[in-house]
Amino acid sequence: MIKRYTLISVSIALGCLATIGPVLTSLYVANREVETRDRQEIRDFASKAMMRTELVTFQSFAALSDLDLEPGAPCSPSSLEQAARVIYNYRYVQDAGAYADGRYLCSPLLGDVRTQDLTLPPPDYRSNDGFLVWFRQKSPLSDVRKDLMVGRNGHYVSIDPESYVDLIDPSRRPIATIQTTTGTVMAVSAGTDPDEMLNAWKHGGNVKSKEWNYAVALSSTRPLAVVVKSPRSSIVGDWPKLLAAWLTIGVVSGAALGWLAYKRITRQLSFTSTLEWAISRRKIDVVYQPIVRLADNECVGVEALVRWKLQGRAISPEVFVRVAEENHLIQPLTDLVLEKTFAQLGELLSANPSFYVSINVSSEDLCTFRFLNLLASSLKGTSIAARQIRIEATERSFMNTDATRGVIAAFRAAGHPIYIDDFGTGYSSLAYLQTFEIDVLKIDKSFVDTIAQETASSVVAPHIIAMAHELHLEIVAEGVESGFQATWLREKGVQYAQGWYYAKAMSARDLATWLGKQRQPRHADSLPSI
Structure with a gap:
């Protein structure tokens, strides 16, 4: 700074x-x-x-x-x-x-x-x-x-x-x-x-x-x-x-x-240029939120999330990620997430072949093979399997059907499962589900919050679950904050959940500690430290 x-x-x-x-x-x-x-x-x-x-x-x-x-x-x-x-x-x-x-x-x-x-x-x-x-x-x-x-x-x-x-x-x-x-x-x-x-x-x-x-x-x-x-x-x-x-x-x-000069100074002082500066100097942090299997409450993977503190104040990801998307900074931001994920979780992923991390990928990187090539290069020389790096994309990413279909297919062909993030909040059409081959639907927190409530949107979650079952897709429920929600989701056939009921997003070091505590009753040996 x-x-x-x-x-x-x-x-x-x-x-x-x-x-x-x-x-x-x-x-x-x-x-x-x-x-x-x-x-x-x-x-x-x-x-x-x-x-x-x-x-x-x-x-x-x-x-x-x-x-x-x-x-x-x-x-x-x-x-x-x-x-x-x-x-x-x-x-x-x-x-x-x-x-x-x-x-x-x-x-x-x-x-x-x-x-x-x-x-x-x-x-x-x-x-x-x-x-x-x-x-x-x-x-x-x-x-x-x-x-x-x-x-x-x-x-x-x-x-x-x-x-x-x-x-x-x-x-x-x-x-x-x-x-x-x-x-x-x-x-x-x-x-x-x-x-x-x-x-x-x-x-x-x-x-x-x-x-x-x-x-x-x-x-x-x-x-x-x-x-x-x-x-x-x-x-x-x-x-x-x-x-x-x-x-x-x-x-x-x-x-x-x-x-x-004034315009340059204004740009230097603008939020966009500050974000660009933070990305280039690796000032963006990556945290990991556990994804739990509802059948036995075992953590099977994590989602990599970005966090940014500017002058000691946390900036909402919804704000700076949107700014990054609007100003062609989302690709370097995604690259930074990938770099830090491999650096921080590489040992954990190598030691646990069934454990995975999902990374959010922008629509820009679903139209070209740039990020797929970068991911392949990062995996080379490691013992991490392609299936352990999963790709999350929002519904908006699927709107450019012709450009995206081939890239999505290439990711899956390379062994990376495809998740649709925040399902139901964006494109909201069954057409692209029939066009694209995907693996997992993630139910947005806004629909999980209405479970068993008398609201207009309370019927959305059951419909999404039923549709996913019809298409033979697995489901991850986001934003689970209570045992009641977890039980309801398990009874409806949802396989996975993430939310504060299980754990907040945490640093790689805290994640290793948390995983050790979670698995200690099941395993004599704890997971390797990070």
Whole structure:
């Protein structure tokens, strides 16, 4: 029983898990999908930001090429006019002009400043193809502004660094552009920490953070990188539709699994499943009620009966046998009775060839040869004769005439006498008595109770007895509870009786003791113990 309670407890736990598990799983899956979509989106955005970086860089190189097209001397009217066209034609170019020997010479915005000695420091980076780069060059036109300046062949262009990170982004994600050869942050969006973005670039965007995702995009033509930073999405706030969808799936799945778990638990707690559990664990007891020969009151055999106690309370056989029949448990129940009968009475039957035990067989086992084969297998290797195992069947079992007739004949051919149990309470027709070969009729207790009484059913027992005599069948009267009934039955020619007047159903051990006491006056040797 402890194991059963454990099974039920586990089932309840599984039911709870089945109910909340899918919801939790759906939340987990939704969160993972949000993360995946977050990372994909930030990678896509980083790629777009890199396209901007390459476009701005390309314009600076193209503007310098256009300045080289003017063949005139530096700061000549034609060269200044060409520089003005460059500033106009390229949207990201803020200024364009000439320099030499570490000094600004001229530009359309500065004018001719060769006499002003506006110095230009050494470049921060020199490329292999001749470009010079000043990453944060203070413009002579402003006291606060610092431009990114690119020069070659004595010409330069100035670019506002914000041009690299000035993207339309409703989320206003932080962006940084980095020159990868020197590891210099060329541009960052407003409020962005350059050191943080530089660290993210160094780690390829793989920065552990509970609040932020990072993505890095690299240029395929220039030593440039873009780093984008984006807050991790809140599964509730940022993905309401996705969350709703997954929660709906989780709740529906959880409800379905929970209902199945509930049904399983209900089944585990049901009477039918409890009976199934008891049969499978051999918790059903078998007791034996003596059958007495009325002529000399000698016990000639017993009927094997089932008993079941559930939590200390006896369950009526009429209840649980009917449940077993209705739920396809009657065959394993009968098999258990046969197994225990051989185990408990085998020695007694072997030592007393005239002693027998009758076993109740269901209608299911009277339609096939399954139980007959099992019985034959059980008898093999023992000294128990087939006639010592008798088959009892209720009248209901004979209703399926065609299927039953052959099986009944096979039982008798194998040497097992056939009893009709509770005669008169079921099919109540003489037709099947003429169709089937049987050996014994058992008069139901309800008719024995009316013997010599003035009731409507008091005439049934005499009619059954008379009919059995006409058919040359032996008779066993059930439920005999008084000496008067026993005498009346004996006088009417009934051969055998069983009931509380002789003995109640008892265990195999108590039966051995009872038999010893009953036969002691007749036999010097007692029956073997069990």
